[in-house]
Amino acid sequence: MSEPSAPRASSPDAPGAASLVALRGVSYAYEEGPTVLSGLDFDVVAGRALALLGRNGSGKTTLMRLLSGGLRPAAGGLTLQGVPVSYDRKGLTRLRTTVQLVVQDPDDQLFAASVEQDVSFGPLNLGLPDAEVRARVAEALAALDITALADxxxxxxxxxxxxxxxxxxxxxxxxxxxILDEPTAGLDPDGQERLLDTLGRLRDAGTTVVMATHDVDLALRWADDAALLTPSGVRTGPVAEQLAHRELLAGAGLQLPWGIAVRELLHRQGLLPATEEAPRTPEELAHLFTPSPARRAP
Incomplete structure (x- = not known):
């Protein structure tokens, strides 16, 4: 099977693209360290679940912190719905009511005595009325299925x-x-499934989710688009196309996803039409070869 041509970096001007948050010509280097990102253009498009993939040290965490305002670019800028973000109190408050980052280790983020107190911290800092804070906390606890843990x-x-x-x-x-940094890391299979169900509900309710992960199988199953951080820059596009390109995967320190490998094998054996999408789970693979009721009928 011939390998697809290298996908191009996503364009913010593509028809139908609606960037909620974008980095334009951004460069960043840590003090006394090498440049991590240089001349980066990057878009988070409304309604598209995005998987962010790359080897350790490729700049995933830096990129996420730039998008959420935790870091300020050395060059270039961050825009929110097309408007440049200012790094004063007003500008950062505006950004953080639109973009939220959850770090990989929850112990780096939790600090209050109880679950309810911790979840209420952000809304309280916005100066919202008590009734609004209580409503938001109740809504968030219900969304994550942890209402029973409030106290x-x-x-x-x-x-x-x-x-x-x-x-x-x-x-x-x-x-x-x-924006979630390795949200499934450290969870058992049941915990992963419950979290993915929760993220699905949030997406259905209108939240645009960005997930950094090393798990290419999870990315293929979950995401609409994939952004691969490679030595030649960030390459973004539809997830199945991105994760079928071996050269890009190698540059990002990743392996071919299980579903793509299965699709290629089935294509070579003439068992799957070339237009058929890759099975994203073992269940989808089994479904492809399950006879329909009409075929089973005598």
């Missing part, structure tokens, strides 16, 4: 519960963009 001390939570609490704290800010 639980945070230090008594399991790892998965701490992850969900950290995400609930971000959701309580009602962001339009939710």
């Amino acid at each position: 639980r001390p945070t230090h008594l939570l399991s790892y998965g519960q701490r992850k969900r609490t950290a995400i609930a704290g971000a959701v309580a800010m009602r962001p339009r963009v939710l």
